[in-house]
Amino acid sequence: MSETQPQSQRPELPPSWNPAEVEGELYQRWVDRDYFTADPSSDKPPFSIVLPPPNVNGSLHMGHALNHSVMDALSRRRRMQGYEVLWLPGMDHAGIATQNAVERDLAGQGLSRHDLGRERFVERVWEWKAEVGGRILDQMRRVGDSVDWSRERFTMDEGLSLAVQTMFKKLFDDGLIYRAERIINWCPRCQTALSDIEVDHSDDEGELVSIRYGEGANSIVVATTRAETMLGDTAVAVHPEDERYRHLVGTEVELPLTGRRIPIVADDHVDPAFGTGAVKVTPAHDPNDFEIGQRHGLPSLTVLDGRGVLTVPGPFEGLDRFEARPAVVAALREQGRIVAEKRPYLHSVGHCSRCDTVIEPRLSLQWWVKVAPLAKAAGDAVRDGRTKIHPPELAKRFFAWVDDMHDWTISRQLWWGHRIPVWYGPDGEVVCVGPDEQPPTGDGWHQDEDVLDTWFSSGLWPFSTLGWPERTTELERFYPTTVLSTGYDILFFWVARMMMFGLYAMDEVQPFDNVYLHGLIRDANGKKMSKSRGNGINPLDWMDSYGTDATRFTLLRGANPGSDMALAEEWAAGSRNFVTKLWNATKFALGNGASIDIPLPARENLTDTDRWILDLLDRTVSEVDGHFEGYQFAKLCDALYHFIWDEYCDWYLELAKVQIAEGGERAEATRAVLGHVLDVVLRLLHPIAPFVTETLWTTLTGGESLVVAEWPKPSGAEPDLVAAKRIESLQKLVTEIRRFRSDQGLRPGQKVAGRVRGACCADLVDHVASVRALTRLEEPGDDYQVTMTLEVGLPTGAVKVELDTSGAVDLVAERKRLTKDLAVAEKELAQCDGKLDNPKFTDKAPAEVVAKIKARREAAVVEIERITARIDSLPTA
RNA sequence: GGGCGCGUAGCUCAGCGGGAGAGCAUCGGUCUUACAAACCGAGGGUCGCAGGUUCGAAACCUGCCGCGCCCA
Numbered sequence: 001m002s003e004t005q006p007q008s009q010r011p012e013l014p015p016s017w018n019p020a021e022v023e024g025e026l027y028q029r030w031v032d033r034d035y036f037t038a039d040p041s042s043d044k045p046p047f048s049i050v051l052p053p054p055n056v057n058g059s060l061h062m063g064h065a066l067n068h069s070v071m072d073a074l075s076r077r078r079r080m081q082g083y084e085v086l087w088l089p090g091m092d093h094a095g096i097a098t099q100n101a102v103e104r105d106l107a108g109q110g111l112s113r114h115d116l117g118r119e120r121f122v123e124r125v126w127e128w129k130a131e132v133g134g135r136i137l138d139q140m141r142r143v144g145d146s147v148d149w150s151r152e153r154f155t156m157d158e159g160l161s162l163a164v165q166t167m168f169k170k171l172f173d174d175g176l177i178y179r180a181e182r183i184i185n186w187c188p189r190c191q192t193a194l195s196d197i198e199v200d201h202s203d204d205e206g207e208l209v210s211i212r213y214g215e216g217a218n219s220i221v222v223a224t225t226r227a228e229t230m231l232g233d234t235a236v237a238v239h240p241e242d243e244r245y246r247h248l249v250g251t252e253v254e255l256p257l258t259g260r261r262i263p264i265v266a267d268d269h270v271d272p273a274f275g276t277g278a279v280k281v282t283p284a285h286d287p288n289d290f291e292i293g294q295r296h297g298l299p300s301l302t303v304l305d306g307r308g309v310l311t312v313p314g315p316f317e318g319l320d321r322f323e324a325r326p327a328v329v330a331a332l333r334e335q336g337r338i339v340a341e342k343r344p345y346l347h348s349v350g351h352c353s354r355c356d357t358v359i360e361p362r363l364s365l366q367w368w369v370k371v372a373p374l375a376k377a378a379g380d381a382v383r384d385g386r387t388k389i390h391p392p393e394l395a396k397r398f399f400a401w402v403d404d405m406h407d408w409t410i411s412r413q414l415w416w417g418h419r420i421p422v423w424y425g426p427d428g429e430v431v432c433v434g435p436d437e438q439p440p441t442g443d444g445w446h447q448d449e450d451v452l453d454t455w456f457s458s459g460l461w462p463f464s465t466l467g468w469p470e471r472t473t474e475l476e477r478f479y480p481t482t483v484l485s486t487g488y489d490i491l492f493f494w495v496a497r498m499m500m501f502g503l504y505a506m507d508e509v510q511p512f513d514n515v516y517l518h519g520l521i522r523d524a525n526g527k528k529m530s531k532s533r534g535n536g537i538n539p540l541d542w543m544d545s546y547g548t549d550a551t552r553f554t555l556l557r558g559a560n561p562g563s564d565m566a567l568a569e570e571w572a573a574g575s576r577n578f579v580t581k582l583w584n585a586t587k588f589a590l591g592n593g594a595s596i597d598i599p600l601p602a603r604e605n606l607t608d609t610d611r612w613i614l615d616l617l618d619r620t621v622s623e624v625d626g627h628f629e630g631y632q633f634a635k636l637c638d639a640l641y642h643f644i645w646d647e648y649c650d651w652y653l654e655l656a657k658v659q660i661a662e663g664g665e666r667a668e669a670t671r672a673v674l675g676h677v678l679d680v681v682l683r684l685l686h687p688i689a690p691f692v693t694e695t696l697w698t699t700l701t702g703g704e705s706l707v708v709a710e711w712p713k714p715s716g717a718e719p720d721l722v723a724a725k726r727i728e729s730l731q732k733l734v735t736e737i738r739r740f741r742s743d744q745g746l747r748p749g750q751k752v753a754g755r756v757r758g759a760c761c762a763d764l765v766d767h768v769a770s771v772r773a774l775t776r777l778e779e780p781g782d783d784y785q786v787t788m789t790l791e792v793g794l795p796t797g798a799v800k801v802e803l804d805t806s807g808a809v810d811l812v813a814e815r816k817r818l819t820k821d822l823a824v825a826e827k828e829l830a831q832c833d834g835k836l837d838n839p840k841f842t843d844k845a846p847a848e849v850v851a852k853i854k855a856r857r858e859a860a861v862v863e864i865e866r867i868t869a870r871i872d873s874l875p876t877a
Numbered sequence: 878g879g880g881c882g883c884g885u886a887g888c889u890c891a892g893c894g895g896g897a898g899a900g901c902a903u904c905g906g907u908c909u910u911a912c913a914a915a916c917c918g919a920g921g922g923u924c925g926c927a928g929g930u931u932c933g934a935a936a937c938c939u940g941c942c943g944c945g946c947c948c949a
Contacts, residue, residue, distance in 0.1 A: 201948090397881070400881085401947085401948085557900085558890085564945090564946095566888085568889085571901075573914075574900070581911090581912065583911090584912035588912080589911080641899095738917060746906095747907060748918085749916095750909085751909095835932085838932060843932075844931090845932060846895090852896090853896090
């Protein structure tokens, strides 16, 4: 397997960690060695991960950086565990966004796509893609993504396009694709239909105008936020139970400004409490009105064109909808028909998710996917556990969406995308052409002008990228994929569509076994990062300033499943500090001869300290594994951070100095432990922070690469609880002495003569040297004079520490310190007594809880006695 | 309007029936030979409010207040 260089030939560690200088080189080395290339013929268990394909024109934002950190961490761990990992990279063609970008480009030269014509325009988009598209792929390299570049795909590739056509034909033949004239979301700027989820709703300030239709007793007042559409009204609707209007139902009123007479109809869906309880009905320009129109056989009158310009002959013809609105209101006001006006009036308005233009509901003929059966299958796959959603709470959201999903408009009035494979004949024939069929030719035959929604093709991604519709070995081996990771806001975009299509195309086999949903990235104030707010942080800036490892660690450390995370620069700086800490610790260990070449001595030949850190390491390995399995990235990072910084660096390294100073076998054993712990911990951290761990680990071990190193397992040793207790005592004793020193104003580095008494009674004989070293106690000389004695209660017993503080002791500080300790102990005693004096507690609480409280009480009593005695013995100032 | 989620230290969040925690920030002290991007020490919370269940509630139930998200 991997070759290991002898210690003498291993590279020296550079004096400091400069991520920017080495990350690119390290990454390229991994790629060159084909570590990330999947081998479908291997006999390893498969692990495959779906990259939600980013837009060809997109660039990396924090959400991507988080998601890619997640996917990479998962992939790297599995690779180390011996799985055959396939993480396949690629992009989608982003129909609307890309066409917009190229059209903007053309506009700069005074051209429109129509000047070029369809064919030339599409060529131009391909050129654009080659020149400026795909920036995000380079950025993925910066993140360190361990993707298989040899399998990169693009939704407009030949193979994936074939998959699209195959899927369309299959759905069409099964009656799941149909063509219908309905109200759709139309973007007057992008000039295309949009599906419901491509529309964002916001509460905007508008106006609510009440208009009187008709005259005298027969008149009726309607309230509207869209006065300009009244020109297309074909009815007024009221609720059937509404007493106010019952007499008018069935009559007609004259529609102002037009002279047309329109009926008053009764419809259940009218809300009698809204406005006047009467609504104007414009079937061609409002989805609800369209439905009312359908129910009552009303005509649909289109009065706005695709640009949102009024087309009704007369004074308003040619006015844009937003100019027409005040103009129509003014004309109505002149006739005395405006009964009330409310401005500003806050109401929900749909905007194009691509360009933010206000959506125009528009009656038009489009292709649709009948989603009910597909959506039901998607819901069932989650319901019966074939696909698990992490965290499970979010499954509710998925069901809510999938169980009440409207049909999906899939045609887009664009040129960039997969053209709808339907041909229309001279006599009204409609022929859907499959991938192996020839389209009909001859006079009068022509192909549908529209293309498919980009999500139609990205919905196929989990299997089209593996070669579907062919049954390739890749497909056999890597489908269903193991996990899809994405933000919960994208649940309905990728997840729902991939689920529907995957189950349908792959004989009811789900596209992924797991869906991990992370939270949204917010700024330090909890506001969502967005371009319009200008509060976005560019992950590449962080990678430049703090390194990729620190950036990844920051993101993953904040990733609690399903909940959002707030980010600020300090977070990244903190992670950078952590990486630096690890660097320095390794440097120290190596400088002291830490090595993996020294065999780890048998446990009985190790010290308490060694066994303690090895046991903690075992626990950390188990914790990290558990958290990986549960997608608990924040906890995983915390476990590693805590172990490395608080246990290994703050305690073990300091204690190791003492052991190394002993020399001989003790020093040699310590070097083995130092090296072993580092080796394991670097492996554990590698999926999170691949670059720095690779650098440190190859230096430490001379191994080929951590990418292909083995994932650690717990040693299986029984934890030494006695050693753990002694170390706990040691730590407490050290802290107490330091606290005293600090309270007495002694400098941390200042040596103080002193002795530890009673170590044997506290079972700490072997640890006195360490305590002395960590608290800077020096051997008493001839002039030794005990000026202060500390009594410290420890888990293993009590010890006395004598100190020569060479001078007056600050008695006020010492009294304060003891008084504080006394208060803590007294509070503890009171708490315990409170419980134990309650017979209900002693009767009903479990015996072990009662025993525990009793033990705590005893400890508190002893503590109080000791402290009280100390206070009493202090000379009064 | 319907649904979901969240209110715990100054900030960001863990904890989700038996001793209030972490990171960052704050305060005091230190260049103690891996690390001042560090070390040592310290302070800081009626766990949103009000009831209830329980021997025991930050946690479970109900109501209220505040915030956020999704859908209409």
